[in-house]
Amino acid sequence: MPIFEYGQKEIDHLKRKDKKLGAAIDKIGMIQREITPDPFTALISSVVSQQISKKAAETVWNRLATLLGNLTPESITQVEVSAIQSCGMSERKARYISGIADAAKSGVIDFKLLDTLTDEEIIKNLSSLHGVGVWTAEMILIFSLCRPDVLSYKDLAICRGMMNLYGLKELPKETFERYRKRYSPYGSVASLYLWELSGETRGETRGQVQCFNSHDLKQRTCPSVSPSVCP
Template sequence: MGIVPTTYFIYGKKEIDFLTQADPTLGEAMKRLGMVERTVIPDLFTALVHAIVGQLISAKAAQTVWERMQTQLGEITPHNLTEQPAEVIQQCGITMKKALVIKEIAASIVQGTIQLEELCELSDAEVIKKLMSINGVGRWTAEMMLIHSLQRPDVVSWGDIAIRRGMMKLYGLDALTKEQFESYRRTYSPYGSVASIYLWRISFE
């Protein structure tokens, strides 16, 4: 068993007070929901695999696959996954394409051609650009890494269906344009990641 230790995104009164003042509608929801915990994975490779698993499937399905991977594959490390046949990774509940992407990334890290530690020194935009240069990693995956591993404070992902659904529920909208989204995102800045954590929760109410 290689269960990943659980830690949570760090935020507190400063972020909540700012968002409540900037957006009273969000503030009311935050008051009603109380502190919402969001799991983060500090290890960059483990977090990247987790984000790839979560691409284009529901959060519940992704969690099932993730638990199966940890149980069946052991530690989610580059060395361990490089040694696993792609078929074994696939059998955890992902496509062969994703299994091959994960193996390719693991091998590149072992060989030193990808160095994820460099991400810690980069800006959000640079992290996104660097991650998107990796086969199988798109903008949404990179943005999830910013929140769920690097704990960057100001990330609201247009590509995340649940975040958009949370906005629509919160503000009583039947549809959401990119312009409306950007307006809300600017309102939340510089604590967009905390707003995202609440929007995720609201979307599943």
């Protein structure tokens, strides 16, 4: 499975800029996180997993796999919203998924060209879709497009990890921004370690996106294969 790649250059930079984070990096070691290279698949999976547990998201994803076969804008727009809802989600969430597929099919958002845009442009485009907020767009930047400098103030676990690392009782935006600038241009790598330092497992925390891969749909007929989830 493809992973978010980083190496000694990024580690050396973070250790040089921040001794406390550097000590945490030495203690934790290298972190491997799977990615979903296709941003359309990543976005649909993030909507599926919104505000539900990892186990529940896997169940819904398997049902969606059975319904669609292959996850494409075309396969989604060919079924009724009620059919998507029957996979185990709310009508609102099913409409979000249908709307994202409509936007992709019509070309309102060209997912194949997303990687040619800046981080800010991608966030603006994706968050214009119903059901997609800034935080979800930021997670797509990291766990699909592998952008190197993303640190989300909207991620509760990242904020908790930062507070744990520096012994903070609160984390105003100004303080967060000071650390974000310190970590730049490798904020995404810092995010990986702050998630670890939050004391919670990514993907099982409320609000954390779970990234299923498109091949999971194709392999759904094999009972031994379960969806891969970004840890």
